[in-house]
Amino acid sequence: MAKYSEEIKTAAKLMWLRRLSAREIAEQLNLNNARVVYQWAEKGHWEEMLQHETVEQATTRRLIVLIEKPNKTKEDFTEIDRLSNLLDKLAGIDVKKARAAKEKAVASRSESGNGKSKKKKAKNDISEITPEQLEKIRKELFYEYQHRWHDHKSERTRFILKSRQIGATYYFAWEAFEDAVISGDNQVFLSASRNQAEIFKAYIIKFAREYFDIELKGADFIELSNGAELRFVSTNGRTAQGYHGHFYADEVFWIPDFERTNELASGMASHKKWRRTYFSVPSIKSHSAYDMWSGKVYNDNAKKRADFDLSHAALKHGKLGPDRIWRNIVTVIDAGEQGCDLFDLEALKIENSKAAFNNKYMCAFMEAGLSVFKLEDLLSAAVDADSAWKDYKVNNQRPYGNHPVWIGYDPSRSIDGAAIVVLAPPLKEGGKFRVLEKIVMRNCAWQYQANRIKELTEKYNVQFIGIDCTGPGHGVVEMVKEFYPRVTPIHYGLETKTNLVLKTQDVVESQRIEWDAEHTDIPQAFLQIHQTTTSGDHITYAANRKSATGHADVAWAIMHGLSNEPLNRKQRKSSVAFASN
Structure with missing residues (x-):
């Protein structure tokens, strides 16, 4: 069997993760046959990286465990770096952009002298992080549509319909971390399961470690040295009630009993200083979150009915509605036009039916009534x-x-x-x-x-x-x-x-x-x-x-x-x- 360089193997792995077939990989890389690709995949456990949410969950869990480990070995640090890179890929992040931002942050710390001293600090000490540092990293790390989300951070409520894997969870984890460091405000992240919510936690721990050489720790929640609390909860009411802070809810169109979730959000963000952010890939219009997205909740209680333009053309760049909810639609094509070059649109169209492609990547709601399941x-x-x-x-x-x-x-x-x-x-x-x-x-x-x-x-x-x-x-x-x-x-x-x-x-x-x-x-x-x-x-x-x-x-x-x-x-x-x- 011919010997292939590590560069060829890495290229094959990346193509595999983009869901190219073994035959296509062999043809594009001029390999002798597709069998060698299967052998590499089995030996390197590439298939595990293609399992849906479970890989992100497993990566998150392992990364948190390693970072919170008190006495790390050289092998631990190597694995942390590998898992961090994998988490970036799973989130739809340009790894080169992330690596460049990290290198600049490390160089900046060295120039300022922050990286020289290893004196004992307070737990989760973020006192040396400056707004200027955070802003610089944010501007280098994210795409135009994510910068637009930041520009509208002050809106009381944001509701974003998005394509898969354009880095929404990644960005909002950064936004909340940056805000917590600067303002000392609490941040609450809510997902359908606790494990899914802790993906936010893994990102935040990763940001602190990679860009500022700070190891954040906390089991049920993370409390920063300025008093800001970062909570990661599920829609289970016993774990989600009683907190307050800026509120983030992901994949709300796939959360059961959205009315109850929204009640939790209202309770957590009742005071005018707290903001609410909802983002999701769409499901079907009969989902109860659609009443909020469409403006029906507002019109059901308004003295005068308002018109809501929910078209992509109206919401592509974001728009504040009569109900004071800022809405935004970001399709995979929008993401590409605004700097995200991580997708092969033709491959996605080949791999998906037209209906599935439109739903997952073009923010189109699925047709209700066609399925035999509700x-x-x-x-x-x-x-x-x-x-x-x-x-x-x-x-x-x-x-x-x-x-x-x-x-x-x-x-x-x-x-x-x-x-x-x-x-x-x-x-x-x-x-x-x-x-x-x-x-x-x-x-x-x-x-x-x-x-x-x-x-x-x-x-x-x-x-x-x-x-x-x-x-x-x-x-x-x-x-x-x-x-x-x-x-x-x-x-x-x-x-x-x-x-x-x-x-x-x-x-x-x-x-x-x-x-x-x-x-x-x-x-x-x-x-x-x-x-x-x-x-x-x-x-x-x-x-x-x-x-x-x-x-x-x-x-x-x-x-x-x-x-x-x-x-x-x-x-x-x-x-x-x-x-x-």
Whole structure:
């Protein structure tokens, strides 16, 4: 096998993370074959970087642990730098810009003499950080649309509709950190789950360490030396009530029970000095956050009805509405026009259906009524798993002990994509299914996919594996049989598809399933599934996806796992095959 330089391997990795296929990478880099790309990916665990929110969560958790570690080794510092760079990439940040800003900040500290003294400082001491330093870094680090958000920071309420991965969470973490240092004001970050909220925390810790050589510490919250408190909370009312400060809520169009979230925001930011900021990729117009976005909340209480222009043309550069909410729309094209050159638009269009591209990157709301699943039912399944699932320890070698689990696997319509889910069936009558783990793979050979399933059988007490064996899934089934002979092949047909969807509709509508709220791709996947007809006028179900993408793969994988429970669950005394001794 030919030897390739580290530069070639790094280029291949970056292309992989942009979701190019192994074949495309091999062709563009003039490699002998695509097999070597799969080998590099497996050895370097590149696939883990492609899992949706879970990679960011895992990176965040590890980074916080390392930074808060009292006695760091050389290896710890190396890993911190690597994770920091990965976090930048996951956030949609230009790593070169971030590195240049960091180098200038370090040089500035050295010139001022701040970097020479290692005398003991007060905890979370930010007294030597100046507004001028913060402003200089901000101007170098961010893009035009982010500078516009800063220009309108003083607005009482901002509501931003945004494309995926344009650095919104990253920017607002910086904005809050800068404001806390200068003003001493409290900052409150709210997300659907505590783990997701702590992504803000990881960014802030990273800013302080990289640009100012300060290690911020704090378990439940971070208190700066000037008294400013930085809180990171979930929509769970027990953890989110009673605080006050400038309020930030991310992905609000994917948060269940937005009215309650808004009540929390109103409570935290009641005083006129506190500001509120909402930002999100859109979901559907029936989501309760749309009433605020559209101005309906204002018009329902106003003596005279006001007109709200919600067009992209009106809101591209931001506009203050009659309700004193400053609204802004930033599509992926807007981001590109304003300096962010991290996206390959043609690749995104190839990888996504038109509807999915418009929703995720062009700020278009999905059409309500087309899906066979309702968004409100799907959002009600979202929980803060970190606090709700006490029997699931994600960092343990056996995260769920010896309790039984079911696995569902679904390939995309080509060899280049697949989804695997681990379902915990209810342990008692009236209990709920739980999506414990979700793996989304791209550009992987069958053997690699089968090996991931094998790893799960070693990690959990697997009682059932359901695999779509139609087409490309057949190869994986044959490989899984070698280590799990009881695997259940699922042969797709009109009746099979109908039973899968009806079963899952029953589970979702009766609120018998839960998943971590940070996995917003799960409801997005289910919303892709709609009813259609065959050429023979038979009713069937399909997803809004292209043959090579599989955007609903995670939904079908969940359905395959749920298929182990009969359509009429009363056929079984219990819905679980309990763990054997």
